[in-house]
Amino acid sequence: MATRLIVNGIDKAFDDFQALSNVSFTIEPGQFVTLLGPSGCGKTTLLRVIAGFLEPDQGEIFFGDQVMNEVPPNKRNTAMCFQSYALFPHKTVYENINFGLRMRKIKVEEQEKRVREVMEMVDLVGLEHRKPYELSGGQQQRVALARAIIVRPEILLFDEPLSNLDAKLREKVRVDIRNIQRSLGITTVYVTHDQAEALAISDVVIAMNKGKIVQKSDPKTIYNHPSTKFVADFIGSANIISGTCLEAAGSTAVVNTSLGILQVQNTGLIQGDTIFLCIRPEDIVPDVSENVLPDQNVLTGEVLNAVYMGSSLDLFIRMDTQHIVRASVAKDTWVSEGSQIRFIVHPDKICIMKG
């Protein structure tokens, strides 16, 4: 019985600063959606509008088919995990988790049963009587999660919940969050500026910039087919090159770029179009075979730096045009700095974006 969340034409300004302009999207029941963007892009503002802490200047929020605009935060059936966790410092773990149930005037026996269930779910059994300051960061985070899910909210909201944990723990907890959300089937909105986290955890990623939605897609699409330069640059690392279309016929097009002449997929280009190309570093393959297929792009350049990253080897390659390209190749590739390298970029792997 999950709820559909509809955000319709939301505007929100703080004095002169337009935090959100005309933001609209729909989240299907049970979906896990991430709002992704740099700080100041309006993602947290949007989350606070959904929770009811901020009133939008324009537009409506629907939970299912109900308009929520006039409903105060305490009457909205949402539950939020805060970046700071916002645990009640004077209450024990048990009292923290139980708070939402008490506010909802649930029977005491029922409260005890549900707290026990949730504490088992998030693995906090035995810590009932601790105060928040006696817990580790990871435990505090789990109390915040337990406190939110116990009220069985229609919409579960996360505001960068993992940013205060160390990198190792973060990866583990995001899997836990995903599993719990899936088993409860709650519609979830998750705010983060960490693109890897967004890709790993979501059904749908909504990329935001300067108060606007830039792209809304599943993680695969948003990574492989970013619709704008901003998305390509923000998610993962990318070589972004400008170019002009020389020829477009059939399924391929020929583009003149700062790397040289490249063959790309024809996505309805017209001769003379100015476009941007995105090439992911891992799609650049060193060519050692010497036998070149006719439909491949073969390029050469000088290796400026070879940086060993552990799981891969990152090359910074200077083309004849002085343009520097980043390539991520297999970790055991043998390349020496200063040497010439020949590499292949498959036309399918080049993503075309409009300015």
Place this chain on the structure above:
Amino acid sequence: MNGQLIKSQKKLTRRLLELLLPFGLLSIIMVWIGLPILYALLWSLVNPEYPWSYPDLFPTNLSLFQWEYVFKYTTIVKSIGNSFFLAFLTTIACFMLALPTAYALGKRKLKGSEFFKIIILLPMVFPGMAMGLFLGRMLHVMGVSGTYWGVVIVHTLVALPYMLRILIVNFESMPQDLIDAASNLGAGNWVKFTEIYFPMILPGLVAGAMFTFITSMEEFNLTFIVGAPDITTIPTVLYSYLGENFLRTRASVVSLILLIPNLLFLIVAERKIKTEYMGAALGKM
């Protein structure tokens, strides 16, 4: 739409409340704080030839007669001089005594420093009159009762905790990195003191000096016991005009004289002094 109308009406009421509430509160606070000060000012300006009494809410005629009288025919000028002189000496004494101790407690990690920090609070906890009486007796035996020395000793005792606490907070918040960087770049002890420590404790020093000065200016209990009758300060003069022989007009003049440095201090403190020094001085135990 109807809903829109209700919404805009609601917004309007909220706006109105947001405007009225601060205004109402401001007027209450103004009366609460301003009325006593205003009436002290009015009473200090009463012209004795046009007495002010019921049912007039305001005096009918104002003059500077009371101010002239107090300055001409009472010992107030000497007391004002005493007050400032004592406050000045106390501030210097407090600084000299507090500097080494604050350094030791704030910067050196001494064993038992928590205990010594509690000792510092003693003069703030000791009932004022009890300390006045028995310390006064001791100073009497020492032969400094009724002298400037005696009063400076007791004022220093009362004000020293403020100076110490502010300077300790100051020393504690001084980043060790900076001092290490100076040593690393070849600074000797003298250079470290003049170019690192001193500029960095200056704000705390100014704050501490102001607190000490004001504490000394308004100190009454101990001055009254140790100084009287030879050393009079503004508060002891004011005391003589209050109580059973209530001299309203003169008391208002002296009150205002004593109020001026404190209000100036408040204005400067609000703008310049860091909140952590204020916290330290107000004695969060």
Place this chain on the structure above:
Amino acid sequence: MKRRKFEWGYLLLIPGVGYIMFFVLASLYIMFAQSFGFYNYTGTSEFSLQFWQHVFSRTFFDDLWFSFRTALLTALISIIICYPLSLILQRIPGRKTFLSILKIPMFVPALVASFLIVNIIDYHGVINMILEKLRLIDEPLRLRNDAAGIGALSVQIWKNVPFQMIIMYSAIEAIRKDVRDAAANLGANRFSILKEIIIPITLPSALVAVIMVFVRTFNDFAISKTAGPYYPTSISNLMYLHAYTFADWNTAACIGVMMMITSIAFVSFYSYLSKKIGN
């Protein structure tokens, strides 16, 4: 054998801590000694409990009750004013200015505060005049040096509200907005947020504010001497009278010892409670 290095830092404590310890401990010593009949200025000095037997007179209890009552009422009435005021101030534009103005009485010396308030509540003060004009009273109320001690109480409240205000305001301000939002998000209305979050979190600070004001007011001399009743007076004044008017320093010392013990008891009670309530 490694020789333990002498810590020169302790020598630096002498000017600051040493100065305070010397004078405070010396006065304490004189006070305790005199309360048991030692260290007399005139006559014989010998151990005696007679001063402790005679200190508990009718006057003593009246004055003790006066000081205690004034201190308790001041601390409680001030906190009752402060709590809602701090809550309202949090939500008002220009709160910084309000706070600065509110701080003024804190920087007004006790005697000046006493005069300022006495001046307006006096027999011919503006308060009486206004009340008369409004026909609320037929003849002026006696509020200065009144037997009930309303004069002294008014001065104390006027002077101590800002002090508590600053403690309470920063305590409430220190509650993270997130924590309040979290409570609202979990279904708490304004009243529940106040009852469940704000009051429990700020309770230790309120206790600090109450106890500090209580101790200060209990030990007061100047305000109750100038604005309070002629009888009973404050316990500080009783001690002063014994010492200077009756030249009975031993009894004064007994009273001083008791005041000191009361102060210490309250301060340790506070630190005990704050350890229990707070983290």
